[in-house]
Amino acid sequence: MTNFLRRDRRLLLIAAFASALGLAVADFATWIELDIASIYGVPLVLAAITRSRRLLWSLTIVLGVTTFVVYALQMPHGAFSLHEPYFVNRVLDVVANVVTAAMLDVWIRSVVVREAQMRLLDEQNRKLEVANAELVLREAQIARQSVELEQRRREAEEASGRKTRLLASVSHDIRAPLNAIHLTANVIRRSAGDPRLAAQMPPMIERLQQTASSLLEAVSDLLDVASFDAGRIQRHDSIFAPAELVCEKCDDVLALAQSKSLRLDVDVAAAPPLLLTDRAKLGRVLSNLLTNAIKFTDTGTVRVAAGIDDDGSVRIAVADTGIGIAPERVARLFDDYGQISDSRTRGPGWGLGLGICRRVIDLLGGTIAAESVPGQGSTFTVRLPATCVVARYDPLPLARSRAAPPN
Numbered sequence: 001m002t003n004f005l006r007r008d009r010r011l012l013l014i015a016a017f018a019s020a021l022g023l024a025v026a027d028f029a030t031w032i033e034l035d036i037a038s039i040y041g042v043p044l045v046l047a048a049i050t051r052s053r054r055l056l057w058s059l060t061i062v063l064g065v066t067t068f069v070v071y072a073l074q075m076p077h078g079a080f081s082l083h084e085p086y087f088v089n090r091v092l093d094v095v096a097n098v099v100t101a102a103m104l105d106v107w108i109r110s111v112v113v114r115e116a117q118m119r120l121l122d123e124q125n126r127k128l129e130v131a132n133a134e135l136v137l138r139e140a141q142i143a144r145q146s147v148e149l150e151q152r153r154r155e156a157e158e159a160s161g162r163k164t165r166l167l168a169s170v171s172h173d174i175r176a177p178l179n180a181i182h183l184t185a186n187v188i189r190r191s192a193g194d195p196r197l198a199a200q201m202p203p204m205i206e207r208l209q210q211t212a213s214s215l216l217e218a219v220s221d222l223l224d225v226a227s228f229d230a231g232r233i234q235r236h237d238s239i240f241a242p243a244e245l246v247c248e249k250c251d252d253v254l255a256l257a258q259s260k261s262l263r264l265d266v267d268v269a270a271a272p273p274l275l276l277t278d279r280a281k282l283g284r285v286l287s288n289l290l291t292n293a294i295k296f297t298d299t300g301t302v303r304v305a306a307g308i309d310d311d312g313s314v315r316i317a318v319a320d321t322g323i324g325i326a327p328e329r330v331a332r333l334f335d336d337y338g339q340i341s342d343s344r345t346r347g348p349g350w351g352l353g354l355g356i357c358r359r360v361i362d363l364l365g366g367t368i369a370a371e372s373v374p375g376q377g378s379t380f381t382v383r384l385p386a387t388c389v390v391a392r393y394d395p396l397p398l399a400r401s402r403a404a405p406p407n
Contacts, residue, residue, distance in 0.1 A: 040067070040093065041100045048104035051112065060101040064094045184208040235363060239390060240279045242314065243268040246306050249286045257294050263301040270307035272314060274390045277364050282384075285357045285368070289318040289380045292353065297322030300377070312386030313366075319379040325372035333370050334358035364388075 040063045257264045300321030361368045372378035
């Protein structure tokens, strides 16, 4: 109803003026006995509905003046008196109109105040709704942050525990080869001047070299982890042939495979001729995967294959027929220090190698994944993005097989 009155305010104004004009004209045309001024409150009510106080009081003044003007024109000459009944009646009519206007003025003020309060209340309600929505979002964000912080706290505690176990393992795994190197070096020094012990020198030197290489590999892993944590690892890209890199790394571990009578198969027939990436880091990952495959394979074959997938990405896979990995450990295989928590499953070691491999492949923009069946073997697959390929491959018969010499 209020909206309707607001929209039709002009019509109400016209009606109020028309009513006032009609009543005034009627007053002129009627006898003195007919008290038209008594219904002058009708246009005042119409004016009040428009919420215009100025219009209300303007009509009140106009109607009051009109009442006395009409009375003066209607009364015969010499009949006017302050106590004359019709004059008193007109005075009472004007007073009634003024009182009516005053009451309507109060009503208009109260309505305006109430509407203002309603608008203010609506605005405050909207603000409260917005604030409540923001509060709900904030609470949800705080809840998510609490969950994330709790997860990070657990991860930090777990990482701290792994590092603590790492330090405990380092104290033994570094001290043992250092002691072996020290003792072997003393034996070599004492045997150097004795010609009778000359025949024992090559095996001791070989053992000394192997121990030093093992120690160097362990220290290199620790330094790599520290460098990654400090953010000091950088890429040094170059163009090279991946087939040559695969063959080179297989040549490095061929003697180790032959010492365990393992077959080492290499298939690089579909490998791209040239790659643009960090050759040294990719070679480090490949060496680690080959060494692990041979270490945990007692009989059978270790196979290396390189090629290009349908989406253009480069794939290098190292598969073995070794002891395999339990399914519950595959998901955490590439975590830092992942092997420390359960070294009995995959043998001795700190578990740094695969974590470093994951970080290196991430640095190269690729991915590394593992698939394994306990008792049947494992397959580690490295994928590099298609942007690393600088030339499409020309399938040449580069596949070859290497096997340990027959006993």
